[in-house]
Amino acid sequence: MNTQDTKNNPQFRFAFTKTNYIWMAVGVAMMIIGYILLIGGGSNDADVFNYALFNTRRLVVAPVLILAGLVTEVYAIMKKTDNNANKSK
Secondary structure, eight states, X not given: OHHHHHXXXXXXXXXXXXXXXXXXXXXXXXXXXXXXXXXXXXXXXXXXXXXXXXXXIIIIIHHHHHHHHHHHHHHHHHOOOOHHHHHHO
């Protein structure tokens, strides 16, 4: 009877759980913040060079945030869930 129930009512499961999606959102937010920190540093006058282009925020902080966001995305995708183990018990 159990096999008939699963044939008639197949259970639909998502590939990721809620925690995976939360980690993905955190990773995307980190990347967006990193890209926002890269904005600016330009000059209104083409003859004047603006040295704000080479500050620490644009050279260090923003790329580190973008890379951390990418690492978080990889972690969120690769994170295993133990829902299958809990359901079999």
